[in-house]
């Protein structure tokens with residue numbers, strides 16, 4: 159671990175000194191940016207991540223695909239999502255919100271209100287174990303967020319954009335609504351601060367977590383084997399989470415919410431192993447229509463979906479929903495989701511007698 163840290167620190171220093179500082183100076187921005195090392199670290203992490211997706215995961219999809227597609231047309235938008243998020247949205251968010259939260263980024267003041275190191279000082283002398291504990295907590299927080307993203311209709315309105323993709327590929331991890339990203343990042347960063355994760359550990363958590371999630375979305379026929387697949391999420395595991403509704407087993411797709419450790423699904427009874435890959439996407443025609451839109455339209459329509467749910471009581475009632483033509487969430491208990499998918503006709507607006515009393519009235 160120490161060798162890795164030393165190598166990483168040297169690479170960050172080189173990039174900061176040779177690229178970031180001269181670039182900022184040339185742009186006359188040096189006076190405004192106080193943390194060239196932070197910027198260098200971020201861009202290095204991002205470049206490593208994109209290179210691994212493009213040069214490792216993407217070739218795997220050609221060599222050994224889980225699903226054969228006639229073309230990759232609808233994966234292109236997800237690649238744009240990844241590049242925009244990694245090189246544009248995340249740096250802005252990190253420097254405007256996370257850096258002030260982390261107090262300028264010093265690794266020495268990694269003390270949270272409920273610091274793990276404070277509670278178990280012994281872990282302070284075992285950096286790898288401490289990192290694994292952080293990793294487990296980080297992943298548990300993601301698991302709980304993910305359950306809520308599926309269970310709370312207004313949050314599903316946002317998260318459903320991620321699920322509308324029918325060609326799930328190595329680029330799909332970052333296909334999200336930006337409001338959803340913001341909520342997630344604030345919660346995860348908040349918990350990390352609370353338990354005393356240092357900025358460097360946080361960066362490593364994010365990079366390795368993201369990479370595993372990129373692999374999890376990759377269209378590759380890869381399983382880690384019957385033992386390891388229960389320890390780490392593999393591509394088949396997350397592909398099952400993205401499955402479209404199975405007409406014979408309509409609850410089967412409510413599975414595999416964990417991003418890194420399947421342990422959380424096993425503990426909470428939501429794990430699904432040994433199932434062959436299913437087609438991915440959503441049954442709700444109102445959400446599936448995302449596949450015909452560009453990024454800007456997807457973001458705007460998803461926001462309408464969110465607002466349609468957020469302002470209604472039904473948008474706060476826990477459970478799986480689809481959206482009618484007025485963006486009202488309708489519980490899947492009230493219709494056959496599979497039939498809705500095969501008809502490809504969105505749900506009609508509810509009649510005035512049964513219509514929800516809107517919260518805003």
Ligand SMILES: [Zn+2]
Pocket residue numbers: 304307308317321399
């Ligand atoms: Zn999901």
Ligand SMILES: [Zn+2]
Pocket residue numbers: 320331375396400
């Ligand atoms: Zn996913």
